Amino acid sequence: MVHWDVATTEPASADRGRDGVELQLCDVWRKLLGRTDVGIHDDFFSLGGHSLLAIRLTVEVRRLFQVDLTAADLLAAATVAELAEIVRRGSAGGTGQLVRIQAGSGGSPVYALPPVSGTVLLYPPIARAMGADQPFWAVQSVGLLPGETPLASLEEISEAFIEQLRAVHPEGAEWNLIGYSMGGLLAYETARRLKERGERVGLVGLLDTRIVVEAGADPDFALRALLWRGLKLEVDVDWLRSLTPEERAKELVERAVAAGTMPADFDADRLRRMIDMYQFNLDALAAYRIEPYDGTVTVFRVTDRSMEDGTLPEDLGWSEVAARTVVCDVPGDHFTMVEPGQVEVLGRRLREQLALAGDAPDTALA
Template sequence: MGEKMANRESVLPSSGVGRDGVELQLCDVWRRLLGRDDVGIHDDFFSLGGHSLLAIKLTVEVRRLFQVDLTAADLLSAATVAELAEIVRRGTADRQGQLVRIQAGSGASPVYALPPVSGTVLLYPPIARAMGLDQPFWAVQSIGLLPGEEPLTSLEEISEAFIEQLRTVHPEGAEWNLIGYSMGGLLAYETARRLRERGERVGLVGLLDTRITVEPSGDPDFALRALLWRGLKLELDIDWLRSLDPQTRAAELVERAVAAGTMPADFDADRLRRMVDMYQFNLDALAAYRVGPYDGTVTVFRVTDRSMEGGTLPDDLGWGEFASRAVVCDVPGDHFTMVEPGQVETLGRRLREQLGLVAGAAS
């Protein structure tokens, strides 16, 4: 990705669907228990139709997902996803992993989404919904976002770590369906290559407007700008922020983001600093990556609005040079609007269609 594109890498948190992996997974649990298509993180469990029997089922699901035991008092005092997530985070401070279940679904072949440069998975819930609530959908966030984690230094290492994580939930005998937005597509591609080399069945490899090369940004404040504008949705003066010492800057951003509702109330300055650092770690790892051959098919989801690309790029973005076959599937929008409301619905449908075609060819 060129510098212009990299500087606007999407994070897209939403106060409606969750601002981190814990909130995303709790929203999924609530949707299934309450029989609702969508749940906001500030909706009250009991106002949405929750009752004592469903509350018991909720505690069972929380125990299964997070190994945290909730009490009746917990549910009464924390009746929203946002409030309950604070309790869960405290109970899993040393045990949270990279895997986030976006939606349980009912099918046998999950889709696994790999993270963009932000390292987070917050852009994937709308894509999962657009694919249909019956589609099992997992996402994996970058190692280094959670306390005590050291970021990995190469894309190859990152891919191996993701495979190890995904094996813990992958149904035996099922195809591996991998997708990735922008830089996440390179991670999906490398993961597919490694699985295929080991003789495993790989289905959809969906590259969401992913180019074959990544150019490092020349902007020294790239990570801060990306987190500020795309992640925290705050309009602050970069020069003023740069003038603050790191500890004061992080504390200031946390306070403002919590007030704006784009960061959970129990986040701290240390976590925010890790988010900023994650951008640079991932950019460095991806810029050093060299694409290898893949004995299989990739599907390139190519935006129809190419006005911001600054040059003529091949329809398949160059993937036909490395994969045995590259299928191009047009989707509306540009690199950023393709995953936003109004466009993401079409992207989800096309992903579902391509997933069905791959499954049909395999059978």
């Protein structure tokens, strides 16, 4: 049974964003209002927003989502959660997979690739822990948005991500890629492909990612992960299994919206796509055949290994395929390393290794 990626569906606090639209709107508000944190239910004007900032807000929304807001829209939707509903209706899924987690103030961006859930909601705390000045983007899996068909292999997924990221990657900047669990394998494969094409690759950060993943046979894996780590709902899984897929999705959406862990405009079809995404990604993992990488990877290895069976090597096997492997210890276990109390150290370690990667020769850290 694959159990090591259950913690990837939601951030520590859903109040800071429950999907890519809300995450990006919170980032825009922080930048415009000069605040360090914004919740999805905070009022724009109560936080210091005014007419001139509102105009700048409409410009940013048009740039990020290709949606034109009116003054009436802003007055009727004064919170991130309310505004996100308008943006989703207006964009009709046209925002793609890119999510800007943090605008930052300069330097080479960090790109975070998705874990097996396909979502990017665990990355905002990591971005904040790296510092508000660090540009930080994330990419969600193809297949979560309406009309998208999931990709069948890690190789295809990696190619699609490269195409998406080129749209925002600064010319001449090095590529810094990180990933949690399965996201680390995607970061590795993406770095390998970029380097083969002569691109400059900086940090390749693998957040407790194993080189080998044993695909599981638990039919309820996705459902359990979504319930307990994502929707924060206490629901009997056996009872849910007795429902039809349509009844199950409708029941979960109603409960999650009432609990505030899903946006009010979330529908059952979108929830079904989230559950299906786990299986698509697990199938892609099972079929992946890793190839050598002529560069350095940095493994962020948890110090609490009580969940492991004691047979995993210190570098989780990456020295078998990478030209050089750096192991960087971080507190917590596989799940808690990205949660408050531990993620702050992870952010600092990432920042340190990012600086070292930028100072080092193209092939490896000094």
